[in-house]
Amino acid sequence: MELFSYLLRWWVTAALFVGISYAAPVTNPKAPATRATQITKADKAKKIVSAPVTKVKAVVAPKLKKPEPVKSSLVEKKSAPKKIEPPKSVAKPAPKTKSASQKTSPTPKSPVKTKPPSKIATRTKTRPAPPPPSRPEIAAPGPLRVIAPRAMVVNENTGEVFLRKNGEQIVPIASVTKLMTGMVILDRNLSMEEEITITDADVDRMKHSSSRLQVGTTLSRRETLLLALMSSENRAAASLGRTYPGGMTAFVAAMNRKAQSLGMNNSYFADPTGLDPENASTAEDLVKMVRAALRYPTIQEMTTTVSYEIGVGIHQRPTQFINTNRLVRNGALDIGLSKTGYIQEAGHCLVMQVIVNETPTIMVFLGNSGKYTCQSDAIRVSQWLRNNVH
DSSP, X not given: OHHHHHHXXXXXXXXXXXXXXXXXXXXXXXXXXXHHHHSOTTSOHHHHHHHHHHHIIIIIHHHHXXXXXXXXXXHHHHHHHHHHHHHHHHHTTHHHHHHHHHHHSOSTHHHXXXXXXXXXXXXXXXXXXXXXXXXGGGOOOOOOOOXXXXXXXXXXXXXXXXXXXXXXXXXXXXXXXXXXXXXXXXXXXXXXXXXXXXXXXXXXXXSOOOOSSOTTOEEEHHXXXXXHHHSOOHHHHHHHHHTSTTHXXXXXXXXXXXXXXXXXXXXXXXXXXXXXXXXXXXXXXXXXXXXXXXXXXXXXXXXTOOEEEEEEXXXXXXXXXXXXXXHHHHTOSOXXXXXXXXXXXXXXXXXXXXXXXXXXXXXXXXXXXXXXXXXXHHHHHXXXXXXXXX
């Protein structure tokens, strides 16, 4: 091995003298040693030098020098875009630095650029200068409006009309009819303690409306009238007409006579419940009927009663009935009389007497589509009266 290493060193020095400078940096000295061992000792030194030198040029030199320029070129290509990108990003803020240098420079151009901002500032100050118009301060209160397609609002004492909306139109009035039923019963001075039993004849066969008054329930005439006016019980109202002297025919005739006596010339009554759409009237006529019903303290008391409990059926099961007007139940208004009504042909209806600013006011709302729209109209009218009528 020492002989081979000696020969290798001699070969390297010989190559340097011959002029092969690029063959000097051999990274793997073992490779030429193995090739040299295959050559016999009898070969001359010239063959040893010439043969491996050509192999080194073809094998060793490309391995060492070709990868180095390739790597250097790749590094240059990768680094080149990185060097180009930063100047692009830096080029964007470059004009900003120039503008800043121009502002800081003592040249006469800088004061010229500072003047436009001052002019813009003066313009923004002058924009809100005009004073607000004075008309909204003098604006008068708005007119009274309701959602109901037909309505009347009248001062009960003076007859002053605050609102008239299609007051002359004749339309079904549904269970508002029961106010006339109550007046006819009280006008006849019948015994209010006489017992009335609900029968199958009192069941609604026209609209098939529901009722919590079971057939066989026995009540006094007072309790029957109370349920008809407070809870709008149709079977109670039907039993009042059925037990009237002369029967249902005589009762309906008495209702129409009472209407004529009150000047309700555009009204007609067909039954005591209001389920028949032929029970019709106008908002103007209903103002007359409400004013007449206010003369009956019993009707005032019953229509403003919040709830009442009675024994229903043969076994007298305790059942509580409530007022159909939620404004009576929650006490939102000072109500002296109230009656609601609804059938499909009439829509939602409501008549009331409400005291606003110590002034009794009659309100009539007919034909509303919403269940609580009449009550909303009543609240809206009451608020308007508080603000505009003194």
